[in-house]
Amino acid sequence: MKILLLGSGELGKEFVIAAQRIGQTIIAVDSYENAPAMQVAHDFEVINMLDGEALDRIVAKHQPDFIVPEIEAIRTERFYDYEKQGITVVPSAKAANFTMNRKAIRDLAAKELGLRTAKYKYATSAEELQKAVQEVGIPCVVKPLMSSSGKGQSTIKTESDIEKAWQYAVAGSRGDVIEVIVEAFVNFDSEITLLTITQNNNPTLFCAPIGHRQERGDYQESWQPALVSEKDLYEAQDMAEKITEALGGAGLFGVEFFLTKEGVYFSELSPRPHDTGMVTLAGTQNFNEFELHLRAILSLPIFEITLEKAGASAVILASEDSTNPTFTGIEKVAALPKTDFRIFGKPTSRPYRRMGVVLSHDTLSTPINEVTERAKETAKLVTVNS
């Protein structure tokens, strides 16, 4: 099959590797050359994926069987047409289109499906934000409607933060929409990603929950399995099933939840492998999240997902801008038992850019916080030089 991969970061790279292993053809696309997934694909294209005409051009040129979005900021409105042309958009045009913009997915979850979410409002100017903050209450979180990995996200703790939060959101917005969502701050005990796999003609499957810790809206460590009560897990699975069914199609979704004393809150979801799901590269499951995504897309039945080990991932971040980033300390990581790592091969670095990940694993009876602590400490051994 021919797969057009829209977005070529670290998640795409592992997806391509999984696809190469079973003989698929991949054209990797991103806005810059030599992106991680391009380094392992058959062919590549460099375009602005928010430009509908540029998208049309490469779809016509390559005539793919599948279009697999890897990021959110794509002119996803075009996907409905590609579906009509007989191309399978993964997991569906609706799923990609609804999750490109926080508004569509949040309204679907809260209003149409009645899932529990933080109280929220939208704003298109600093003045509207003032009003929205009053309605939602302080503290609250402001995010551009189009952004990911925490870009443009900030927490309002006092009224004097409002103007700053607006400016920051506008600057961090990825797409061409100048609008923000304001969410009441959820004082959660923990947060999880529930990897949910919808299949053609087979039942929906769930991976063991993944716990994670975030800073600046971006994940720092993730671990699997996360300790979740049976009741909370059941609630989360029920919500994940409802929302993935409403979005349609086959593939792996990363559904994010906050766990609180009052129950489970739906936060958001990725209709594709999730960054916190990179923990599955530690061998925690019989199939990692990229292999699961691929199998679901190709309608290869997934008989079962088994949890094999306890695992954790911890990010390796750059601290400076560079056009030639290099790494030191890798040999120290390599010398450790039950430890592995990935360096994504991003051609440039900037402060806080995720450049690699450290993976640790252990037996299922090992306390998960020990495995996580080990990954976290090990990641500190690596320095990204500029």
Ligand SMILES: Nc1ncnc2c1ncn2[C@@H]1O[C@H](COP(=O)(O)OP(=O)(O)OP(=O)(O)O)[C@@H](O)[C@H]1O
């Ligand atoms: N309403 C909220 N209350 C408390 N914390 C929040 C809230 N919204 C977001 N956060 C924190 O910020 C993190 C990032 O938020 P969110 O997942 O919405 O951003 P994102 O930019 O879509 O990130 P990604 O693309 O990496 O998933 C959450 O995982 C959580 O830790």
Ligand SMILES: NCC(=O)N[C@@H]1O[C@H](COP(=O)([O-])[O-])[C@@H](O)[C@H]1O
């Ligand atoms: N939370 C979403 C996420 O983790 N996405 C991953 O990060 C890449 C962009 O990285 P970059 O900003 O360093 O180019 C994306 O291409 C995807 O692999």
Ligand SMILES: [Mg+2]
């Ligand atoms: Mg998120």
